[in-house]
Amino acid sequence: MHIGHFALANSLLVAPMAGVTDRPFRQLCKKLGAGYAVSEMVTSRKDLWNTLKTSRRANHDGEPGPIAVQIAGTEAAMMAEAALYNIDRGAQIIDINMGCPAKKVCNKWAGSALMQDEALALSIVEAVVQACAPRHVPVTLKMRTGWCQTHKNAVTLARAFENAGVQMFAVHGRTREQGYKGQAEYDTIAAVKAAVRVPVVANGDITTPEKARDVLAATGADAVMIGRAAQGRPWIFREIAHFLATGTHLAPPLVSDVKRLLVEHLYDHYSLYDEFIGVRSARKHIGWYVRELPGGEDFRLQMNLLEDSVAQVAAVERFMDGLNEKMDRIPAAGPAEFDTRGQDMMELTT
Structure with missing residues (x-):
């Protein structure tokens, strides 16, 4: 799959998630099989560009390309200026956010709220594309199926945006009204795919290799985008890639390998944030890793009381070592028949 002149490693994409897909998380997902990852959304408000929060979101140090910033x-003018600002800081692809359902975003008529005002949405797309074109930077866009059940306009907007120069769409199979409730539907994604010539990526409720296969088949999409299912299980990308290529399942990762990955993730996380913020923001990642493990909830509650990185890492190591005495592998999220031939995580990540 291509986005403009960039060839992606595969058809497995990491969804942009505010507070989650920072540089350490993106790098980890790419290391574990994702072909592409989009940053957390960066505001178009110029007065916030010099804040520590925005500077961290715009940090791509050591990140393999292509670098995509949402x-x-x-x-329109502010969005065009924001695109150029991020290009100057390393962005190779600019993604426009019309998919975020968060109230604090939609209340300001950003994110998926833009789908209610088609003229404004199109003016933003046109301005960003025009700003990026001289730099040869492709523009992509993430959206929902519409604002509400009675106003699904993803197909109409996709046609207009493609004509304006958007080179890839990611579509979450829910309306903004749904948030993350109910089940994602894929008929609208299939309709978008049928209506445009550029690549379309299916997003929403893709949690297992089988679901990825089925969504690709149902939508005709060029790729799948995975968000919440990768939280605490970033190896889901290599599991899906293996299943799509072979029809067989990898064995779940070894506990010892997950311990190593988690500790490496923590150190990378601390390197981006200071001690105070890093320890506290790492808690959610640790919680996701352990949430389905024996004793995971009790450990999470105890770990959340720790306030320095040395104690946090030590606690994680003790918990994982104790788990390793009880089981070799992390419990599987999907089917129980696995292909273990030469596919332990250590071989794929070192």
């Missing part, structure tokens, strides 16, 4: 806002 921008969010409500004014």
